[in-house]
Amino acid sequence: MLNLYDFSLDDLTALLTEWGEPKFRAKQVWEWLYDKRVSTLDAMTNLPQSLRDRLKTETVIGTLQVAAEQSSKDGTHKRLYRLPDGQLIEAVLMPYDDDRRTACISSQAGCAMGCVFCATGQMGFARQLTATEIFEQAARFAVELATQGERLSNVVLMGMGEPFHNYDATLTAVRRLMNDLGIGARHITISTVGLVPQIRRFADENLQVTLAVSLHKATDEERTALLPVNKRWNLDELMAACHYYVEKTGRRITFEWAAIAGENDTALEAHKLGNLLKGLMCHVNIIPLNPTGGYAGQPAPLDTVQDFIRILEHYSVSATVRVRRGIDIDAGCGQLKSAIIQLGDIKQ
Numbered sequence: 313m314l315n316l317y318d319f320s321l322d323d324l325t326a327l328l329t330e331w332g333e334p335k336f337r338a339k340q341v342w343e344w345l346y347d348k349r350v351s352t353l354d355a356m357t358n359l360p361q362s363l364r365d366r367l368k369t370e371t372v373i374g375t376l377q378v379a380a381e382q383s384s385k386d387g388t389h390k391r392l393y394r395l396p397d398g399q400l401i402e403a404v405l406m407p408y409d410d411d412r413r414t415a416c417i418s419s420q421a422g423c424a425m426g427c428v429f430c431a432t433g434q435m436g437f438a439r440q441l442t443a444t445e446i447f448e449q450a451a452r453f454a455v456e457l458a459t460q461g462e463r464l465s466n467v468v469l470m471g472m473g474e475p476f477h478n479y480d481a482t483l484t485a486v487r488r489l490m491n492d493l494g495i496g497a498r499h500i501t502i503s504t505v506g507l508v509p510q511i512r513r514f515a516d517e518n519l520q521v522t523l524a525v526s527l528h529k530a531t532d533e534e535r536t537a538l539l540p541v542n543k544r545w546n547l548d549e550l551m552a553a554c555h556y557y558v559e560k561t562g563r564r565i566t567f568e569w570a571a572i573a574g575e576n577d578t579a580l581e582a583h584k585l586g587n588l589l590k591g592l593m594c595h596v597n598i599i600p601l602n603p604t605g606g607y608a609g610q611p612a613p614l615d616t617v618q619d620f621i622r623i624l625e626h627y628s629v630s631a632t633v634r635v636r637r638g639i640d641i642d643a644g645c646g647q648l649k650s651a652i653i654q655l656g657d658i659k660q
Contacts, residue, residue, distance in 0.1 A: 314372070340356070341356065345373070375396050376393040389404065395421065401472055404471065414465065416468050418469075420474065421473070422436050428537075428539075441478065466495070469486075469501065474507065502521055506526065506541055506542070516560065547588070558593050564593045567594055568599060571616075571617050577612035598617055598631055
C-alpha cells in the first residue's frame, strides 16, 4: 500500500495522472490531507466515488499503528506507535494553559548515544526513522486536534533518538512541518546531545528553527560520565560549534540542564556553568531530573534550582525551570522507551 504522507504534491499529481485522473484531483487530495486534515479517504467528499475506492484499495493515510496510549492527570497524552516492521516509538502531545499544543516526536527507534539517565539511551539503538515516520507523528496529532477545533502550535524533536544522528531525515521532516502543517520555524525545536559537525551544518541551513543542546555538566570528565558523546566531541569543540551557530544565525541557543540532586545542582556547578557560557547569547532550560528505572539519580529540589538560577544571573546567563509534564505516565524528557504499556496502567 502506498502511504499518501510519502508523496509531495508533484508526486501525487504524477500518480493520479497515471491513473487517468485530471491534475486538479491531486490538489483536492492534498487540500484534504493538509488543509482540512482528514484522517479517512471517505471524508474526501468532492472526489468521485471511483477515485476514493481506488485510493482505499491502493493507498493509506499514514502507516503508524497505535499500540497503546495513556493520558496524564495534567492532560499530557502519550502514544506508543508500532511501525510497519514492528519497531516501537513514542510520541507525546502536551497541552498548555496559554492554548499551546506541543508535540514531542521521535527521530529514531531507540538511541545510540547512551546517555545514562535517559530511558531511551538505556535501551540502545534499533533503527533510523524515515522522514515520513518523523513527520507523521506530528501530522496525526494535528489531524486529531483539528477535529476539536484546535491546532498543533509547536513541535519539539526531543522524543526517542538523537535527531542529528538522523540528520537528513530530520531536516526533511522539519521542512514538511513548516510547509505542509504550517508550523512556524520558531515554533520548532531540535534537541541534540552535541554532535558538533551537525551543529555546524545546521547553522548553515538558514533556518529559524530553535536549537537546544543537552549539556548537563560543565567539565569534560563529569560530562563524559553522563553523556558518552563527550568522548568524541569535548566541551571545547562543542562550545566552539555553539558560538559558530549563534554568530552564523543570530539566534539564541538553548542549553538543557537535567538538574540532579547533589550532582549538578550545587553552587559550584552553577559557577562552572556560568563561566562556560558567559558571553554567549543563550538560555539555560533547567529540567529537574525525570526518574527512569535505569538511573538512581533524583530530581533537584526547586529551592536549590532557584539558587542555581540566581548564580547564573551573575554571569548574565538567563535560565528558567521547565514545567514538567506527563511524569505520572513516563512522558517527560528522558522517559520515553519502546515498551508495550501494560493494559492495567492505561488511563482513559
